[in-house]
Amino acid sequence: MEQLDLFSTINNSDSEHEEYIELVKKLNHFAELYYSKDEPEISDYEYDSMNNRLKQIEKEHPDWIVPESPSVRVGWKAEKGVLVKHNVPMLSLQDVFTREEVYGFVDSIRNEFGEETEFLVETKIDGLSMALRYEDGELKLAVTRGDGITEGEDVTMNARQITDVVKQMKEPVPYIEIRGEVYMTRKAFESVNAKAEEEGKKTFANPRNCAAGTLRQTDTRITKERGLSLFIFNIQETKGVTFNTHLEGYEYLRRNGVKVIENCFKCRTADEVWDAITRIGGMRGELEYDIDGAVVKINNLSDRSKLGNTIKFPRWAIAYKYPPEVKETRLLDIEVNTGRTGRVTPVAVFEPISLCGTMVSRATLHNQDFIDQLGLGLGDTILVYKSGEIIPKVKDVNKDKRPSDWKAYKMPDCCPVCGHRLVRDEGGVDLKCVNMMCPGTLVNRIVNFVSRDCMDIKGFGTEYIRKLAGEGYLKDIADIFELKDKRDELVDKGLLGRDTNTDKLLAAIESSRLETPADKLLAGLGIPGVGKATAKELIRTFGSIDALSEADRETLITVQDIGEISADGIFNFFRDEGNMTLISRLKALGLNFAKAEGEVQGSSLTGLTFCITGTLEGMSRSEAEALIESNGGKPVSSVSKKTSYLLMGADAGSKERKARELGVPVISLEELRDMISKG
Helix, strand or coil: CCCCHHHHHCCCCCHHHHHHHHHHHHHHHHHHHHHCCCCCCCCHHHHHHHHHHHHHHHHHCHHHCCCCCHHHCCCCCCCCCCEEECCCCCCCCEEECCHHHHHHHHHHHHHHHCCCCCEEEEEEECCEEEEEEEECCEEEEEEECCCCCCEEEECHHHHCCCCCCCCECCCCCCEEEEEEEEECCHHHHHHHHHHHHHCCCCCCCCHHHHHHHHHCCCCHHHHHHHCCEEEEEEEEEEECCCCCEHHHHHHHHHHCCCCECCCEEEECCHHHHHHHHHHHHHHCCCCCCCEEEEEEEECEHHHHHHHCECCCCECCEEEECCCCCEEEEEEEEEEEEECCCCEEEEEEEEEEEEECCEEEEEEECCCHHHHHHHCCCCCCEEEEEEECCCEEEEEEECHHHCCCCCCCCCCCCECCCCCCECEECCCCCCEECCCCCCCCCHHHHHHHHHCCCCCCCCCCCHHHHHHHHHCCCCCCHHHHHHHHHHHHHHHHHCECECHHHHHHHHHHHHHHHHHCCHHHHHHCCCCCCCCHHHHHHHHHHHCEHHHHHCCCHHHHHCCCCCCHHHHHHHHHHCCCHHHHHHHHHHHHCCCCCECCCCCCCCCCCCCCEEEEECECCCCCHHHHHHHHHHCCCEEECCCCCCCCEEEECECCCHHHHHHHHHCCCEECHHHHHHHHHHC
């Protein structure tokens, strides 16, 4: 987040003034995470509460308002991809939180235009705003909201992958721009997260984050695969066609196959508007997607034009935000589950309650730190709410109702599936089972082991692994290299397809066994804190997996980027009897345990770290990483003060800005090659 230089000139002796400055900083930080990184740290309700306090202070002290205040910002500056100028601003809506505010808005409009004024009340979809521009009926451009005023990001290629996006209007006009909300159904969201968990990747916090991240990433195949959806809620601008009301515009769009907001109620009085808001609120548990409120807008477009906009909001619409529904219930048990990645997660089991129209009886407790923050014990009366209208969460504990025999809950030291002692994950927050033979983690460990960054066994997909594990052919990763001895059985059972397909996969396994270098084998073992880059550094330092297995903690800590937690994880891994039995099997099967003889590595980039951003001309990112590594350098995924250089190609993103802010030199691919040749 950019520093607010103006703050240094403000008199900080006033505590309320200090509170205001702190609110601006925090809200800008949370907004950047929400809009630019799709990684919110707090709930919408918590953000809205802080924002309301900010507005209250600014109302009482208008002379304190700074240009960086969220009250004068619409969205967030677009930083990714190609930027596009907005033809029509994509403004926010004024949020309201009480019945009185809704009645005040309706009454003010009726006083202005008369009692016959029509209002529309619609569901407010919790997604990412996008505008679509059509010329002569053909889709020409799709753009995100960005900063809402000046520019957004061109996402046309990804928008074309969304089934709900109409590519050609049936009744074409010279020009029309429409605005809608890109979202993800709960079913699609659960499918994406399930796949990510299977592959050992980071899961998304909620459907909105997943939709935003999907629309703004670079691989259109991923966009198509994840199944985004779209509702259109406004016509921004037209040429060659006019409408008198919002509903007339909807009728035109429907005739052209465009999916518009499906829950829209026409009202005239404040009571009718409130009834519609209440009705939509009651639907939240039944809808297949998340909503974060209800929108109240004027139907007549001429009246809208007369009212106009503020710098941030249209004066003809508001958004009512539903408060999160919170209920008390009694904690019956805490279950501890081992996931496919080995992460052990505590889950609260409580007396069933109804939230947002659905019955819930379970909620994640994340880790021991979260449990300690709540001060949680069995028998406690807990407060449960739904985050994003879908995920139950434990908010607090009612300590006044605590049982007399209460004890603070502590998670077990051993895996609930295999009994293996648990270890702290990198960062010291989560507990993990690192037993490579644990049934609870078997499939995911094998998926990681055969992946491109590890053994790179082409064609060995998750479904094959599940089948083979289910039939007892795979009990650990070493069994992969003995499948060739069961070739005829596999063909007879059709587990890998017919003869040709089975032989093709077995050949890929054999090729991997003979050709995969030691660092990729090491990365595939699932040692805590040892990924692709760390594995390379360890093999470069010790020369072999055997030598690494004999290293003590003190020696491990001397390796670049190995801290105490990682050192403990590596040391303990090679002191586990089960793990060493598996290592011995892999070695006996002929896998590569040492750096290849005669492997020549240049030294011109030794001790230097490189972060890569943008598209490099004539070279893929993986090829650039290999070039850096082969000359002694180290690729890193993010820019920090310790980064030696930012290697930048075309269409660079926010990493360039961060590098320049931190004073990290920015170089081209040609300059990198010069460094290597002169070294």
